[in-house]
Amino acid sequence: MGEPHFPIRDRLMTSILQPITATDLTASRYRGAWTHTAQGEPRGYVDFQRLKELWIHTGTACNLACPFCLEGSRPGDDRLNAMQLDDVRDYLNEAVELGVEQFSFTGGEPFVIKRFIDILTYASQLRPCFVLTNATDPLLRRTHQLLPLKDNPYPIRFRVSLDYPDAARHDIDRGEGSFAKALEGIRWLHDNGFDVSIARQMTTDEDSAQVEADFREIFRREGISDDLAFTAFPDFGTPGEEDGSPEITEGCMEKYPTDESRAHFMCSYSRMLVKQNGQVRVYACTLVDDDPDYGASGSLRESLDTRVMLRHHRCFSCYRFGASCSAP
Numbered sequence: 663m664g665e666p667h668f669p670i671r672d673r674l675m676t677s678i679l680q681p682i683t684a685t686d687l688t689a690s691r692y693r694g695a696w697t698h699t700a701q702g703e704p705r706g707y708v709d710f711q712r713l714k715e716l717w718i719h720t721g722t723a724c725n726l727a728c729p730f731c732l733e734g735s736r737p738g739d740d741r742l743n744a745m746q747l748d749d750v751r752d753y754l755n756e757a758v759e760l761g762v763e764q765f766s767f768t769g770g771e772p773f774v775i776k777r778f779i780d781i782l783t784y785a786s787q788l789r790p791c792f793v794l795t796n797a798t799d800p801l802l803r804r805t806h807q808l809l810p811l812k813d814n815p816y817p818i819r820f821r822v823s824l825d826y827p828d829a830a831r832h833d834i835d836r837g838e839g840s841f842a843k844a845l846e847g848i849r850w851l852h853d854n855g856f857d858v859s860i861a862r863q864m865t866t867d868e869d870s871a872q873v874e875a876d877f878r879e880i881f882r883r884e885g886i887s888d889d890l891a892f893t894a895f896p897d898f899g900t901p902g903e904e905d906g907s908p909e910i911t912e913g914c915m916e917k918y919p920t921d922e923s924r925a926h927f928m929c930s931y932s933r934m935l936v937k938q939n940g941q942v943r944v945y946a947c948t949l950v951d952d953d954p955d956y957g958a959s960g961s962l963r964e965s966l967d968t969r970v971m972l973r974h975h976r977c978f979s980c981y982r983f984g985a986s987c988s989a990p
C-alpha cells in the first residue's frame with residue numbers, strides 16, 4: 663500500500679468542496695485533545711456499527727523501502743512487530759463469534775514474515791481472506807505453500823500494489839525490476855485461480871479512466887487478464903507526519919448525518935490487530951497505527967464500544983475521499 667508523496671495541503675488549496683481557512687491549515691492536533699479540536703469545538707466521531715472485517719497487521723518488515731510508504735515499512739523494520747499465529751488465534755476466534763465476514767492482511771509485506779502462512783492457513787478455515795502484497799520475491803518464493811490453501815473452506819483474494827501504468831515510474835521508488843516482478847506475481851496468482859485486484863496510486867487531476875485503460879493495455883500485452891479491479895488511494899503521508907489538513911468537527915459530520923452515510927468509514931465496521939513492543943493491540947482501522955490513542959490492549963469485543971474521534975490527519979482523507987482499504 664502506498665501513495666505519491668505530494669502534501670495534501672497542496673490539494674486542499676484548490677479544493678472545490680469547501681473553503682479552507684488559514685487557521686485550519688496551521689492548527690496542529692496530532693497530540694491535541696481527543697474530544698475537542700484545537701479551536702475548542704466538539705470533534706467529529708464515528709460510532710461502531712458491526713464487525714464486517716478484521717485486519718491483521720503482519721508487521722512493518724518489507725523487502726522494499728518505498729519512501730512514500732504510509733507504514734514506513736522497509737527491510738528489517740520493527741516499528742510494528744511480526745505477527746505470529748499464537749498472537750492472533752484467540753482474536754480470530756472472537757471475531758467469528760462477533761460475526762466477522764472477512765479477515766484482511768497488510769504489512770509491510772506479509773510474505774516476508776516467515777510463518778505468515780500459518781496465520782493464513784488458520785484464517786482461511788474460518789472466513790474469506792484478503793491479502794495486500796507487492797507480489798514480488800517474498801510471495802513468489804512461497805507459491806508452493808499457497809497452492810494447498812486453495813483446498814481450505816474459504817477463498818483467499820489478493821490485492822497487488824502497482825503504482826502507475828509505467829514500469830520506470832513505478833520502479834523509481836520500489837526499485838528496478840519491481841514492476842516486472844509484480845506482473846510475474848499477478849500472473850502466477852491469476853493463473854492459479856486466485857482472485858487478484860490492483861492497488862494503484864491516485865494523483866491530482868488524473869484521468870482515471872485513461873490510467874486504468876493504460877494498465878489494461880499492459881496486462882493484455884503481458885498475457886494477464888485485463889478485467890482486474892482497481893482501488894486508487896490518495897496520499898496518506900508517512901507515519902507520525904502531520905500534514906496540516908483541517909480538523910473535523912461535529913458540524914462537519916453533518917455531511918454524514920446517518921449511520922448509513924457513515925458506514926463507509928472503515929472504523930464503523932472494521933478493526934485492526936497490531937503487535938507493538940511485543941503486545942497485540944486493537945486499533946480502530948488500518949490507517950492510524952502511528953497514534954496510540956487509537957489502540958487498546960483489551961479484547962476485540964471491548965474495542966467495539968469505543969467511539970472513534972476523527973482526530974488523525976488521515977481521517978480527513980476518509981472524510982473527503984471516502985478512502986477505504988477494503989474494496990474491491
Ligand code: SF4
Pocket residue numbers: 708927928929930946947948949950970971972973974976977978980981
Ligand atoms: S482514518 Fe478513517 S477509518 Fe480510520 S479512524 Fe479516521 S476516519 Fe476512521
